[in-house]
Amino acid sequence: MRTAKQFGLGQLAAALTLACAAMAGAQAAATITIVNQNAAGVGFNDPTAVAAVGGNPGTTLGQQRLIAFQHAADIWGATLTSNVTIRVGASFVPLSCTASSAVLGSAGAYEIFSDFPSAPRATTWYPSALASKLAGTDQSTPGYPHIIARFNSRLGRFPDCLPGSGFYLGLDNQAASQIDLVTVLLHEMAHGLGFQTFTDGETGEQTEGIASIWDYYLLDNRSNKSWVEMVNAERAASAVSGTGLSWNGPNVTAAVPLALAPTSVLRISGPAAGNAAGNVEVGDASFGPPLSSTAVSGQLMRVIDQPTGLGLACTPLNNANRIAVRGNIALVDRGTCTFTEKAKVVQNAGAIGMVVADNAPGDLTGLGGADDTVLIPAVRITQQVGVSLKAALMRRSRTTSGVVASLTVNPARLAGTDAARRIRMYTPTEFSPGSSVSHYTTDAKPNQLMEPSINGDLTHQVTPPQDLTYPLLRDIGW
Numbered sequence: 001m002r003t004a005k006q007f008g009l010g011q012l013a014a015a016l017t018l019a020c021a022a023m024a025g026a027q028a029a030a031t032i033t034i035v036n037q038n039a040a041g042v043g044f045n046d047p048t049a050v051a052a053v054g055g056n057p058g059t060t061l062g063q064q065r066l067i068a069f070q071h072a073a074d075i076w077g078a079t080l081t082s083n084v085t086i087r088v089g090a091s092f093v094p095l096s097c098t099a100s101s102a103v104l105g106s107a108g109a110y111e112i113f114s115d116f117p118s119a120p121r122a123t124t125w126y127p128s129a130l131a132s133k134l135a136g137t138d139q140s141t142p143g144y145p146h147i148i149a150r151f152n153s154r155l156g157r158f159p160d161c162l163p164g165s166g167f168y169l170g171l172d173n174q175a176a177s178q179i180d181l182v183t184v185l186l187h188e189m190a191h192g193l194g195f196q197t198f199t200d201g202e203t204g205e206q207t208e209g210i211a212s213i214w215d216y217y218l219l220d221n222r223s224n225k226s227w228v229e230m231v232n233a234e235r236a237a238s239a240v241s242g243t244g245l246s247w248n249g250p251n252v253t254a255a256v257p258l259a260l261a262p263t264s265v266l267r268i269s270g271p272a273a274g275n276a277a278g279n280v281e282v283g284d285a286s287f288g289p290p291l292s293s294t295a296v297s298g299q300l301m302r303v304i305d306q307p308t309g310l311g312l313a314c315t316p317l318n319n320a321n322r323i324a325v326r327g328n329i330a331l332v333d334r335g336t337c338t339f340t341e342k343a344k345v346v347q348n349a350g351a352i353g354m355v356v357a358d359n360a361p362g363d364l365t366g367l368g369g370a371d372d373t374v375l376i377p378a379v380r381i382t383q384q385v386g387v388s389l390k391a392a393l394m395r396r397s398r399t400t401s402g403v404v405a406s407l408t409v410n411p412a413r414l415a416g417t418d419a420a421r422r423i424r425m426y427t428p429t430e431f432s433p434g435s436s437v438s439h440y441t442t443d444a445k446p447n448q449l450m451e452p453s454i455n456g457d458l459t460h461q462v463t464p465p466q467d468l469t470y471p472l473l474r475d476i477g478w
């Protein structure tokens with residue numbers, strides 16, 4: 001006979017970088033109740049007067065926060081199925097932030113359970129809300145929430161906490177330069193519903209020696225071993241493998257071709273390309289036109305506007321650099337100014353595309369920013385690739401380099417997937433607590449809700465063809 005076992009986490013497992021009263025959710029496939037854990041006068045109870053915005057009719061800051069929260073809860077409630085009401089203990093509190101970065105929120109399951117009635121797998125941890133759904137009765141400790149969630153009350157409201165980039169409280173997904181709160185809420189609720197592992201990714205140690213249901217679907221795509229088949233050291237190595245960890249659940253894998261686009265690629269060729277020739281992985285820009293099967297091709301030409309030999313492209317180019325990049329693809333260096341500023345500088349000089357070389361070793365990421373006036377494609381390459389391309393460009397004339405760059409896509413490979421078209425997980429080579437393993441890769445295109453950072457192009461969708469969050473929750477039992 002199996003004996004039910006529970007474990008209280010009492011802490012938030014996943015973070016997104018950037019007297020109790022209850023508000024019941026609308027009747028749907030699942031009912032989600034928001035338990036207001038803020039004291040009087042703060043957070044959900046903040047009396048600051050505000051104007052209605054984006055379909056949110058609240059008249060105080062606290063009311064608008066709660067209405068946005070319930071809107072996100074209703075989206076999940078209409079998507080999930082459970083006869084047990086899901087309780088989310090929520091509050092707005094000061095979280096870590098600086099003038100240039102901030103934790104937007106953090107959330108996770110409040111308790112986890114194994115060997116409960118009707119558990120699909122024995123000796124396996126399930127988050128509280130999912131365990132209750134599968135058992136058909138509430139498994140949580142009486143009075144406890146299934147999910148605990150905290151959000152940054154200082155965001156955008158103080159000079160030391162991303163000033164000018166506060167939460168957008170509208171319900172219409174029109175956040176513009178602000179951070180869409182409903183999107184953040186959908187992300188964090190997904191963590192609490194089970195989009196997280198309860199195994200320590202940094203050490204590989206399982207909670208009380210028991211695997212998470214999540215771990216059955218984490219697959220090291222190099223060894224072809226799942227996390228439940230590994231020892232601690234193997235799991236810890238997999239968690240910092242860069243591109244070595246994939247999700248192997250059937251629902252996600254079946255939905256990947258519906259949700260993800262072909263991967264972007266920089267093709268290097270030409271008589272002077274030498275060892276740099278071939279296809280180069282790139283990070284996409286959140287601004288400018290997306291890459292497509294119609295390649296944008298031209299001579300790759302370096303911008304050099306610093307005494308050190310770098311090309312920062314933060315101010316209008318001089319005549320020599322304008323002649324070099326006109327009608328060609330500009331190679332510039334990261335640093336000093338924003339990516340959109342660099343793109344505008346080379347665009348104004350006549351470049352048809354931009355390649356940004358990183359200025360430090362590290363994993364490949366995209367180019368952030370927003371500017372509707374950027375009309376040329378832009379991509380990012382690693383510092384190592386940048387060194388190789390610069391070596392190939394050592395000998396060139398003012399107008400030609402003999403190195404041809406083509407910005408295009410590879411239809412045989414979907415962005416953010418491994419060779420078997422399974423989506424990869426976020427496993428940077430330096431472990432990031434709260435982010436590593438419990439998120440999708442940042443290489444996915446279009447961006448997915450469950451990447452470790454919120455992107456401005458996200459919708460309020462959690463299902464295919466826009467998003468792969470719900471298929472993963474289905475894989476673990478929802």
